[in-house]
């Protein structure tokens with residue numbers, strides 16, 4: 001199957017590589033076109049614009065940084081809208097808010113195309129090994145047609161109904177994750193400052209009711225101040241902001257998430273946005289009496 005792929009950042013590169021390795025023909029585009037070269041070495045073709053990719057492929061997947069990028073790739077000159085038509089599908093796997101997703105959906109479907117939002121849970125390594133969790137919503141027919149690709153990209157796909165539900169689910173999950181990362185970081189700092197060995201804390205957490213892959217996977221690197229980016233902090237802060245807006249719309253009080261968002265914002269303002277979101281630990285560590 002010929003698949004187009006727009007956006008070759010941390011996630012898009014790993015996902016498109018996975019499709020190539022599993023026998024899909026892939027045509028890639030990235031705003032910084034030089035990032036396509038590595039994929040070409042593995043057999044990908046290059047589309048010079050999003051429109052060219054859509055013209056060539058029946059299915060096009062996008063994995064872009066944020067709502068502004070997702071909208072730009074669809075609506076700007078040489079964008080997806082110029083070539084989408086009936087018989088073609090567009091799948092946006094970026095993490096965006098439901099309003100952005102709905103805007104894109106309306107534009108695509110008004111030109112006869114099919115649209116699916118399909119944000120993912122899971123980071124760089126699950127993207128490399130095809131272990132993502134796919135949170136799809138929108139056109140059911142396109143979802144079914146996309147299952148061979150989703151089976152390569154993920155370990156499980158959910159179809160959540162109408163457009164917006166995938167985006168909302170993803171924001172809820174990441175809101176919880178961002179809050180957990182803050183609580184975890186505070187716990188590491190508290191253990192160190194109160195004279196405990198934080199490595200003992202990691203071992204104890206891992207044996208108890210709140211053991212989880214995030215603490216297990218990131219804890220040891222955090223204690224070495226290694227925040228090599230798997231999930232950039234700037235994207236986690238974007239997700240907290242979008243989740244808080246969803247909370248506003250639904251009159252849900254979220255003081256824990258709001259506090260976590262402040263920590264991520266502070267970390268961004270200190271230039272840590274391109275590091276892993278675990279770097280929020282560094283700003284909590286800086287707080288002194």
Ligand SMILES: NC(=O)C1=CN([C@@H]2O[C@H](COP(=O)(O)OP(=O)(O)OC[C@H]3O[C@@H](n4cnc5c(N)ncnc54)[C@H](OP(=O)(O)O)[C@@H]3O)[C@@H](O)[C@H]2O)C=CC1
Nearest residue numbers: 007008009010011031032064065069094095123230231235
């Ligand atoms: N990293 C992770 O663990 C996960 C990330 N996500 C979500 O997936 C999406 C991608 O994340 P990730 O790969 O980490 O992000 P990166 O920052 O590594 O990549 C972002 C991509 O978006 C492109 N881009 C940014 N702005 C624009 C624009 N205005 N027009 C066109 N392209 C643009 C970048 O192009 P260029 O190379 O030119 O800068 C790049 O291809 C985000 O929505 C993120 O929240 C979801 C699950 C996990």
Ligand SMILES: O=CCCC(=O)O
Nearest residue numbers: 095121122123174231
């Ligand atoms: O959006 C990013 C999610 C990262 C993860 O699920 O580990």
